[in-house]
Amino acid sequence: MGRRPRLMERFAAFLPIGVDTPPLGLGEGFTPLVHARTLGRAIGVPQLFLKVEGQNPTGSFKDRGMVVAVAKALEEGARAVICASTGNTSASAAAYAASAGIEAVIVLPRGKIAAGKMLQGFAAGARVVAIEGNFDDALRIVREMTAEPDPRHPLALVNSVNPYRLEGQKTAAFEVCEDLGGAPDYLAIPVGNAGNISAYWRGFKEYRDIGVIETTPRMIGFQAAGASPLVQGHEFDDPQTIASAIRIGRPASGQLALAARDESGGLIDAVSDDEILAAYGDIARLEGIFCEPASAASVAGVRKAAAEGRIDPGATIVAVLTGLGLKDPDTGMSLATAPIEAEPTAGSVRAALGW
Numbered sequence: 001m002g003r004r005p006r007l008m009e010r011f012a013a014f015l016p017i018g019v020d021t022p023p024l025g026l027g028e029g030f031t032p033l034v035h036a037r038t039l040g041r042a043i044g045v046p047q048l049f050l051k052v053e054g055q056n057p058t059g060s061f062k063d064r065g066m067v068v069a070v071a072k073a074l075e076e077g078a079r080a081v082i083c084a085s086t087g088n089t090s091a092s093a094a095a096y097a098a099s100a101g102i103e104a105v106i107v108l109p110r111g112k113i114a115a116g117k118m119l120q121g122f123a124a125g126a127r128v129v130a131i132e133g134n135f136d137d138a139l140r141i142v143r144e145m146t147a148e149p150d151p152r153h154p155l156a157l158v159n160s161v162n163p164y165r166l167e168g169q170k171t172a173a174f175e176v177c178e179d180l181g182g183a184p185d186y187l188a189i190p191v192g193n194a195g196n197i198s199a200y201w202r203g204f205k206e207y208r209d210i211g212v213i214e215t216t217p218r219m220i221g222f223q224a225a226g227a228s229p230l231v232q233g234h235e236f237d238d239p240q241t242i243a244s245a246i247r248i249g250r251p252a253s254g255q256l257a258l259a260a261r262d263e264s265g266g267l268i269d270a271v272s273d274d275e276i277l278a279a280y281g282d283i284a285r286l287e288g289i290f291c292e293p294a295s296a297a298s299v300a301g302v303r304k305a306a307a308e309g310r311i312d313p314g315a316t317i318v319a320v321l322t323g324l325g326l327k328d329p330d331t332g333m334s335l336a337t338a339p340i341e342a343e344p345t346a347g348s349v350r351a352a353l354g355w
């Protein structure tokens with residue numbers, strides 16, 4: 001029996017890798033596409049599918065791009081990687097750097113990272129620098145630090161401005177097409193720094209160009225209302241949302257995202273924190289999938305667009321759930337209720353349940 005290929009092996013023909021690229025891999029990719037029948041019916045789009053990216057090794061889609069970025073960094077002689085992060089990039093960078101045997105340095109906005117993501121960085125041995133500022137400040141700093149090569153500290157920037165990141169992330173679009181046997185009509189996705197929507201669009205276009213799919217989906221991206229520069233048409237100096245992963249006021253790949261929207265005939269809209277939290281709870285309760293708040297922006301957006309008649313309700317829609325719910329236990333507690341108390345007997349548990 002053959003082993004399952006690594007992500008980089010499986011899609012090698014589409015990736016900028018060669019025989020000198022180290023064969024890194026922690027089992028990224030191959031994430032499930034789940035037909036969300038109950039949730040889809042509840043929000044009026046029965047052909048709703050969820051791409052469950054929280055099942056990547058560090059619990060988010062970042063791993064698809066990080067494996068390529070860290071492998072290329074190694075190939076090019078880096079001894080460390082550095083990134084700014086709202087949490088998931090740092091968790092992923094720390095894990096792949098550990099696996100590659102190089103150092104990870106992560107620059108974070110102090111006090112604004114979900115607990116699980118912080119823990120992942122520390123657990124993998126990354127050096128964590130907390131700054132007084134937001135994600136956009138952190139990204140500015142790491143870009144400045146890597147603007148000129150420093151022969152004393154060969155260092156690779158592994159934010160999504162690193163071109164290898166988007167190359168790896170586009171593989172999710174390939175998997176969606178393979179699972180559906182073609183492209184969906186719509187691809188719904190949360191938008192923060194705007195790398196992922198751009199990566200998916202690239203993936204769909206590449207599959208169309210070589211004839212694997214005949215059509216491409218409309219790309220429908222959703223920002224949190226308090227951090228919606230691409231919707232409002234101006235940068236946000238102080239972005240605010242409960243969905244910390246998309247709390248970004250200056251999206252580095254904003255132009256690519258707008259191009260994806262326009263070329264695909266899609267849209268980029270904003271959803272409120274209440275809409276995000278409602279979707280977050282519904283995805284867990286109706287489909288059994290616990291995603292992180294930012295991920296639920298995709299489903300919140302589909303619900304809003306369907307209610308406004310902006311998408312065809314009979315269409316096949318894939319909503320990307322970008323990260324795992326366990327990463328953000330503090331927000332997760334909003335879904336919890338106190339346990340029912342009972343004595344340690346079956347009768348008492350039955351009685352407590354009202355049976």
Ligand SMILES: Cc1ncc(COP(=O)(O)O)c(C=O)c1O
Nearest residue numbers: 088192193194195196245322323
């Ligand atoms: C869980 C999650 N969802 C969505 C996003 C947004 O992705 P992008 O910044 O590529 O737009 C991020 C980015 O950190 C994320 O961690």
